[in-house]
Amino acid sequence: METLTKTNRRDFLKLGLTAGGGLMLGFNWNSASALSMEAMSAETLAANVDFNSYLSISPEDVITIFSPNPELGQNIKTSFPMIVAEELDADWKKVKVVQANLDSKKYERQLTGGSGAVPHSWERLRKAGATARHMLVEAAAKRWKVSSEKLTASTGYVIHPYGQKLTYGELATEAAQIPVPTEVKLKDRKDFKIIGQAIHNVDNHEMVTGKPLYGLDFYRDGMLFAMIQRPAQFGMKLKSVDSAAAKAMQGIVDVVTFKNNVAVVGKSTWEVSKARKALKIEYEKEGDIESTSDHDRIFKELLNSKEATVRRQDGDVTAAFKSAAQVISREYQCPFLSHSPMEPMNFFAHVREDGVELVGPSQTPDMARNATATLLGIAPDKITLELTRLGGGFGRRLKADYVLEAAELSSLIKAPVKVTWTREDDMMGGSYRPAVRYRFEAALDAKGNMVGYKLRGVGINAGNPTREDNFPSGAVENLLIDSVEHKSPITTGAWRAPITNFLAFAEQAFLDEVALVAKKDPVQFRLELLEKAKQSPTGAIKYDIDRMVGVIKLAVEKSGWGQKKNLAQGFSVYFSHRSYVAQVAEIEMKNKMPVLKKMYAAADCGIVINQSGARQQVMGGMVDGLGHALYGQLTFKDGAAEQKNFNNYRLIRYNEVPDVEVHFVDNGIDPTGLGEPALPPTGGAVANAIFKATGKRLYNQPFMKQEEMKGVTLGEKM
């Protein structure tokens, strides 16, 4: 059955012709003038019919689909256009995808974060395609003088019942004269031809041939290069600068000081990086100077603090723990992490009298522009922001600090400038995943039922480090979840799957241990809790019990849970960012050493848009989760990060990943996001498998730095 959906009035406020004679449909995704035009000739442009902000069709039958959201490896630049092309019934081979620049009149939520792009845009992208398809079919009906009901659209053609065909390009100009429909039919998913296929990344050829795609690849004649020296220690501020030696060096144009920054400006990257080393800078204390040893002490104090923010309270935990047959209490701790996208931070800025030009990689271009407007005291519409491809983000590029620096520097030197961060700048520059410590407590009755549950989360600039409404909330009658935050000069930020990137491990490792005490199979234990949440829920339940059970059962089936005699299996399941992922890790003992052989993932993200991109998103998320659980650690000494580059900040490498098998639940619900949800469960599955194999429980990350893992390598697989 087809879905009939009313077009939202807000999406279709006005209708008019563009300067080029094309069609313009009202608000946000429909104003048409600012297509990313460099790529097209003037003639093509004039003749292009812009159906809406996402779609333009030329008389030569080039279907141009604009992808507004920043692309950082989540594959949105391929999946968004697939959705439009599906409802358009386009020929994917004729689709040309163009990255749209920042345009808040045309696009809503033009950002990358929270695994939210596809869930947010799913319906409007479908309508963008379906509306245009409708108009093309009506145009053909008019030309052939037949009822549009007799016509079909397929793979880029409108087809007459007698077999004649017209390409979309041939119909585009006439379609522009057709009234925009107030209702459009969306396809039933059984009729999908593009969605659900394995469509390859639209930028593959450019990427494998080294074309300029990223912010750091942006060069312009007359552009200056800059590096900025920032305080190495959090809690220090700039006191004095002696830049005489740096200024005298080859290729140096200027040294400029602003805020706590000393910027060296010159004619090439290497020259400014050399001159920066010749700066003589003094800093003075501004706030607390903290070390990791301080944080360990602070965590202990906060875990016992009487003043905590209550996040959720059900029943009477005090009574439940008093009358419990058994109480289990465990603590888990994680370090700070650097985001470390492969492309270091950078941005180009040119602040002129009449406006500002910004070019570079940002997850939040709209926020970056508005912050720049505030900083420079100008109107946001005086600023253009061209989005390059992002060489990774992981949350680091949600912040606009590096954009603002470039803009401020350009305004001071009155010249176009690209600011480049080194790896050391990036690793020492803040915005880390916050360090957090948790205490979990469970009260079991005599039958092994979990009747009480407590979680306290304490963190360094971590905000609320709990997800109080997540499982097992709702399944336990007596529950208390609270948190305490320590404010620190060490800056933190959202790091892929914020909070849950560690919380999921801690919770899933704890539940594994509780199940053991309760003498239950870890999977059965979780299923019983979910059944209880379904039959007799306590308080609000903000996760979908059936979807969680669905991924658990799929993971059990695909991994052969509990049926492999020679392998130690560890289980984990987690809900984050609207999606559900269960994982099983398998460890084999070889020469008395645990070897991580394989991992299974069962994911429910609703309808899978792109089988290839989605599969890699899950595999990559698991590699990310595994690598940071095993190795990731940023420590501080006197306010400065002790790891400054990949020589001692260890990222997972080629030979350290196990085989991964990915399965998706096929339930046909609207897409719910996949950029993050595969990461959180990984650490728990691996830790639980390590316990099964070795009898050793892991409580802290990174695993490989713990006493329990001394001498262990987990094996080299690839």
Add this chain to the structure above:
Amino acid sequence: MASYSINVNGKTQQVDVLPDTPLLWVLRDSLGLVGTKFGCGIAQCGACTVHLNGTAVRSCSMPVSAIGDKKITTIEGLSEKGDHPVQQAWQEIDVPQCGYCQAGQIMSASALLAKNPKPTEEQISAAMNGNICRCGTYHRIKEAVVLASTKMK
């Protein structure tokens, strides 16, 4: 400043740079060959990998003054049409996510296969272990190297 004559992708190029300028920045800032990426600057991540007389080297840690008449190949010069077997395999397996490290990965893989067209898993591992992929595309990199080895003439 000093003047150097270097052979890049079959062409002799004159550059005026400081003698200790890493080849990476000569390629990017002086010659506009930006396919070779800056990742760490200390030869730990492999994003800057190029071929020097056919051997994979980290261009971020190789001063231009040490190049002499050795032949440099960058990702832009690996093939004329972007159809080197490794480039083909990378596309067929749909390897890249963010893509930033992939030029370096391809240069490491192509240097391996040029010398050893049928490498063992261990040999692939040894050749690829110096290239970090932060997105975690290692499984597909492995598949693509194996596929490329079947395409090598």
